Amino acid sequence: MNDRDRKYSPPLFASQIMRYLFPDNGEHSPIGDFREVYTGLCKNKGKISARIWYWGQVFLCIVHFIKNKTYWSRIMFGKNFKFFIRNFNRNRFYSLINITGLVIGIVSVILIFTWIDHELSYDNFHVNGENIYRVLTELEDENGETVTTKNTPAPLKDAARDEIPEVVNACRWSSDTRVPLKNEDIKFYEDGISTADPDFLLMFTFPFISGSLDDAFIDKRSVVISERLAKKYFVDEDPIGKLLNWNNWQMYTIRGVFKDVPRNSHIDFDLLRTFQIEKESWPAGFTWGNFNRNTYVQLADNSDLRAVEAKLTKILHNNNYYTKRKNFRLKLQPLTEIHITTGIHNEIAEVIDMLYIRIFMSIAAVILLLACINYINLSTARSISRSKEIGIRKVSGARRKEIIKQFLIESLFTAMFAYIIAAVLAVILIPEFNLITGKKISIDIFNFKFLAASAIILFTTGIAAGFYPALLLSSFNPLSILKSSRAPGSSGSALRKILVVFQFAVSIGLIICTIIVYQQLNYIRKMNVGFDKDKIIYIQVKDNIGKSFDIARNELMKHPQIRDVSIKFLLPGETVSRNPIHWQGREPGNSVYMNLNSINYDYFKTLGIDIISGREFTREHPIDNQIIMNEEAAKFLNLDDPVGKPIWVSGNKCTIIGVVKNAHLKSLHYKIVPELFHFSDDRTSNAMNLSGYIFINTDVTDFAGSVKAVEKVWYEINPDYPFEYRTLKDEYEKMYRGENKLAGLFNYFTVIAIAISCLGLYGLTAYTTEQRSKEIGIRKTLGAKTSRIITYLMKDLIKWIFIANLIIWPVVWKIMNNWLDEFAYHVVPGIDTFLLTGIVSLLIGFTTVSYNTLKAALKDPVETLRYE
Amino acid sequence: MKLLSRQEELVLIAVWRLQDNAYSVTIREKVAELTAHDWSFGAIYDPLERLEKKKLLNAVFSDPSPERGGKRKKMYSITSEGLKALVGIKNLQESVWNGINKSMLKNLI
Numbered sequence: 001m002n003d004r005d006r007k008y009s010p011p012l013f014a015s016q017i018m019r020y021l022f023p024d025n026g027e028h029s030p031i032g033d034f035r036e037v038y039t040g041l042c043k044n045k046g047k048i049s050a051r052i053w054y055w056g057q058v059f060l061c062i063v064h065f066i067k068n069k070t071y072w073s074r075i076m077f078g079k080n081f082k083f084f085i086r087n088f089n090r091n092r093f094y095s096l097i098n099i100t101g102l103v104i105g106i107v108s109v110i111l112i113f114t115w116i117d118h119e120l121s122y123d124n125f126h127v128n129g130e131n132i133y134r135v136l137t138e139l140e141d142e143n144g145e146t147v148t149t150k151n152t153p154a155p156l157k158d159a160a161r162d163e164i165p166e167v168v169n170a171c172r173w174s175s176d177t178r179v180p181l182k183n184e185d186i187k188f189y190e191d192g193i194s195t196a197d198p199d200f201l202l203m204f205t206f207p208f209i210s211g212s213l214d215d216a217f218i219d220k221r222s223v224v225i226s227e228r229l230a231k232k233y234f235v236d237e238d239p240i241g242k243l244l245n246w247n248n249w250q251m252y253t254i255r256g257v258f259k260d261v262p263r264n265s266h267i268d269f270d271l272l273r274t275f276q277i278e279k280e281s282w283p284a285g286f287t288w289g290n291f292n293r294n295t296y297v298q299l300a301d302n303s304d305l306r307a308v309e310a311k312l313t314k315i316l317h318n319n320n321y322y323t324k325r326k327n328f329r330l331k332l333q334p335l336t337e338i339h340i341t342t343g344i345h346n347e348i349a350e351v352i353d354m355l356y357i358r359i360f361m362s363i364a365a366v367i368l369l370l371a372c373i374n375y376i377n378l379s380t381a382r383s384i385s386r387s388k389e390i391g392i393r394k395v396s397g398a399r400r401k402e403i404i405k406q407f408l409i410e411s412l413f414t415a416m417f418a419y420i421i422a423a424v425l426a427v428i429l430i431p432e433f434n435l436i437t438g439k440k441i442s443i444d445i446f447n448f449k450f451l452a453a454s455a456i457i458l459f460t461t462g463i464a465a466g467f468y469p470a471l472l473l474s475s476f477n478p479l480s481i482l483k484s485s486r487a488p489g490s491s492g493s494a495l496r497k498i499l500v501v502f503q504f505a506v507s508i509g510l511i512i513c514t515i516i517v518y519q520q521l522n523y524i525r526k527m528n529v530g531f532d533k534d535k536i537i538y539i540q541v542k543d544n545i546g547k548s549f550d551i552a553r554n555e556l557m558k559h560p561q562i563r564d565v566s567i568k569f570l571l572p573g574e575t576v577s578r579n580p581i582h583w584q585g586r587e588p589g590n591s592v593y594m595n596l597n598s599i600n601y602d603y604f605k606t607l608g609i610d611i612i613s614g615r616e617f618t619r620e621h622p623i624d625n626q627i628i629m630n631e632e633a634a635k636f637l638n639l640d641d642p643v644g645k646p647i648w649v650s651g652n653k654c655t656i657i658g659v660v661k662n663a664h665l666k667s668l669h670y671k672i673v674p675e676l677f678h679f680s681d682d683r684t685s686n687a688m689n690l691s692g693y694i695f696i697n698t699d700v701t702d703f704a705g706s707v708k709a710v711e712k713v714w715y716e717i718n719p720d721y722p723f724e725y726r727t728l729k730d731e732y733e734k735m736y737r738g739e740n741k742l743a744g745l746f747n748y749f750t751v752i753a754i755a756i757s758c759l760g761l762y763g764l765t766a767y768t769t770e771q772r773s774k775e776i777g778i779r780k781t782l783g784a785k786t787s788r789i790i791t792y793l794m795k796d797l798i799k800w801i802f803i804a805n806l807i808i809w810p811v812v813w814k815i816m817n818n819w820l821d822e823f824a825y826h827v828v829p830g831i832d833t834f835l836l837t838g839i840v841s842l843l844i845g846f847t848t849v850s851y852n853t854l855k856a857a858l859k860d861p862v863e864t865l866r867y868e
Numbered sequence: 869m870k871l872l873s874r875q876e877e878l879v880l881i882a883v884w885r886l887q888d889n890a891y892s893v894t895i896r897e898k899v900a901e902l903t904a905h906d907w908s909f910g911a912i913y914d915p916l917e918r919l920e921k922k923k924l925l926n927a928v929f930s931d932p933s934p935e936r937g938g939k940r941k942k943m944y945s946i947t948s949e950g951l952k953a954l955v956g957i958k959n960l961q962e963s964v965w966n967g968i969n970k971s972m973l974k975n976l977i
Contacts, residue, residue, distance in 0.1 A: 009937065015937075028892075028929070028940065028941075028942040029939050029940075030892075030909055030913070031937065031939055032936035032937060032939025032940065032941065033893050033896075033909055033936075034909070035935070035936050035937040035939065036893045036935055036936050037893060039935050060908070064910070
């Protein structure tokens with residue numbers, strides 16, 4: 001091409017489009033005509049108008065091309081749809097098996113994905129979310145292990161904002177204990193009381209419904225409340241400017257109402273107040289030495305996280321020498337990662353282990369895969385009945401591409417049909433599913449994300465299910481199909497065998513997992529935890545009941561249902577202090593730390609923890625500088641007879657007065673550690689008044705009566721406070737919420753996997769035995785006994801299931817041992833579980849195929865051989 | 869005799885008139901000139917194809933030329949059947965119009 005030609009060549013992109021629209025087939029091409037006219041226009045009217053004309057032609061050609069394509073594809077689509085309906089009707093039984101399998105699979109996928117989507121959506125609604133981080137403290141404990149906590153000292157917030165340029169804003173937020181709120185007659189206990197800095201509302205996105213952000217915290221008694229609380233306490237009135245009574249103690253003025261906190265927020269609150277009141281009454285809580293606040297910082301765009309972390313750590317070290325010596329480090333945790341990070345000490349809200357998310361994503365994928373396998377197996381097995389159709393189609397001129405398209409469209413239709421049913425079912429089933437996951441998720445079918453995800457699921461399902469059958473069926477040579485009665489696909493069933501083995505392997509694996517999870521949960525439930533967890537109710541200390549504890553106790557003890565009563569600052573199992581200890585015979589070297597628990601009179605008797613030797617704190621004996629320890633501590637100290645021996649706790653010389661049995665007050669994820677107990681009579685203090693507990697050992701046979709008795713005493717002493725009780729049993733169950741959810745989900749999905757696999761196997765055997773009916777007939781006429789034929793038909797199945805078991809056992813063994821290792825105390829999965837599952841899987845397999853096998857074996861050969 | 873459509877007739881006449889230089893671009897121009905309307909290529913291709921099928925036109929490929937971006941021209945020429953068809957159309961036209969007085973159309977022309 002010379003320069004002159006290039007001068008008159010049309011726009012490159014446009015001619016490329018043209019080349020696509022009119023592929024060169026060696027004949028006359030319109031591109032040449034366009035080109036010539038373009039050149040002419042260039043010469044006569046100039047390049048610009050020539051270009052405009054050329055582009056106009058391109059546009060028209062595109063429009064025409066699309067029209068043409070859609071017209072013909074519509075026609076072909078209509079035809080294919082007709083074939084789909086015909087085939088569906090002709091083979092209703094197999095089509096139903098296919099659809100049922102797919103429906104079950106897709107429902108599981110929808111449910112699991114909505115749940116995972118919810119879990120992963122935590123804290124993603126904040127406008128500044130990408131730049132908000134939570135400050136974490138990382139330190140090494142006495143054993144040299146790294147501990148990460150979300151607690152930071154209160155002054156860090158101001159220091160960070162003032163001294164670090166990257167920090168745009170910072171705030172603290174903390175959740176407070178459950179207290180009653182009151183507006184005239186309306187009084188309830190509320191969980192969502194929290195305290196924050198005014199900047200909290202600027203950093204995070206919790207929009208106001210009424211009131212203004214500027215005077216939300218105009219004075220220390222100003223609070224903002226959620227829409228929910230506003231409705232609850234003020235019904236239809238406008239709450240702005242109204243007073244709300246807090247804890248029967250202070251009156252707060254409501255300055256604003258915000259929209260209820262979304263469910264996917266790790267920060268959950270209904271009432272927000274400032275730190276001022278707390279700071280006035282407890283200045284020590286606001287020093288560099290007290291790690292008791294959650295600090296959030298908002299950084300400038302593209303800040304260097306490592307640099308900010310280093311600066312934060314430096315500020316901490318400068319203000320608290322102890323932290324420097326102990327090498328405390330401050331870290332930043334992105335807001336959206338809070339919900340999916342485990343292992344952080346004192347976490348605010350429940351978090352989800354990414355492991356569980358991955359497990360369930362795989363389960364969803366596998367279940368869908370099982371359903372697709374059914375489709376593949378049945379379609380390829382049925383190839384014989386469709387081979388003639390394909391042969392005729394090919395002879396009439398259908399290209400392979402068109403046959404593939406036809407089968408893919410068929411599988412896509414099946415998937416779509418299944419999807420519609422599945423979506424409806426998912427909406428119906430989501431409340432049930434919520435019961436297992438403990439969430440309140442709803443499905444919005446017309447949500448864009450849902451539709452997009454649906455389209456993806458639908459296409460992957462349709463293509464995964466239809467791809468192999470389409471390739472196989474379209475590969476048939478029309479000559480050989482039409483000449484012989486055998487379809488090529490019916491003999492090459494190796495893939496089908498592999499797929500059936502895979503289905504069984506998955507089902508067996510899930511059965512074993514479910515059994516082991518249940519064994520572990522049962523172990524937890526049945527385990528002798530060392531205290532009367534079923535008998536103990538506890539109430540929160542409020543108002544007078546702390547001061548009048550002795551009176552209350554006496555009153556309560558008058559009731560025959562009540563065995564014992566004690567008071568404690570924290571729940572059993574919760575410890576705040578670890579102290580260095582020393583005893584006679586300690587090997588010199590590293591210092592030894594132990595948990596120190598503050599308890600009151602009759603604690604062990606109330607909790608039902610046995611005393612091995614010595615005694616506990618009683619009113620008849622002096623209590624100063626005395627220590628009780630658990631078995632584990634006694635073992636650690638390695639003293640012959642610890643009772644009466646001296647022990648130094650934080651340098652104070654104390655006497656050991658008793659040893660008690662070990663009790664699993666924490667969850668079984670943790671090992672029992674040495675615990676020390678000392679007497680603390682702080683029941684009249686403010687702290688106790690806010691978060692102390694009274695424990696009552698009751699008679700389980702008359703539980704309701706005991707609660708009544710406690711309630712009566714409560715109202716005698718605390719007439720202004722609503723009565724409320726909880727049980728240690730609930731608390732205990734709460735520790736295994738994650739595991740219970742896991743068990744529930746495993747349970748359902750195992751059943752689903754088995755159902756899908758059996759459905760597929762049933763369909764497959766129904767088909768293959770039908771295909772072999774002639775063979776069986778001949779065998780019978782030649783003298784084979786029915787039992788021989790049954791064994792003959794079942795032989796393969798036993799082989800498959802046996803292989804499936806062998807493949808999956810090691811995999812499950814590995815996975816489940818990893819899971820069990822998360823527990824300090826766990827069951828050891830025995831070989832019996834595996835063997836039992838193997839036998840069960842055989843039984844399931846037999847039951848599934850038995851109907852068809854028996855039918856085939858018992859059939860009179862005359863019937864099968866009559867027509868030839 | 870099969871009747872031709874108006875487009876086919878126009879295209880056929882254009883090819884005949886163009887004699888040795890009849891191919892898509894010139895035909896389109898000629899038709900446009902004759903009818904004083906703009907014609908798209910699509911409106912030319914179809915009649916050409918049909919006329920070729922009816923053996924009223926003959927087509928030969930010329931050598932590729934650079935001004936057409938290396939694409940070949942399809943040169944058309946009218947066959948004797950084509951000429952016969954044109955004559956037939958003309959006769960038909962005239963016989964149909966025969967007997968209509970010019971004064972009847974006076975107001976319209």
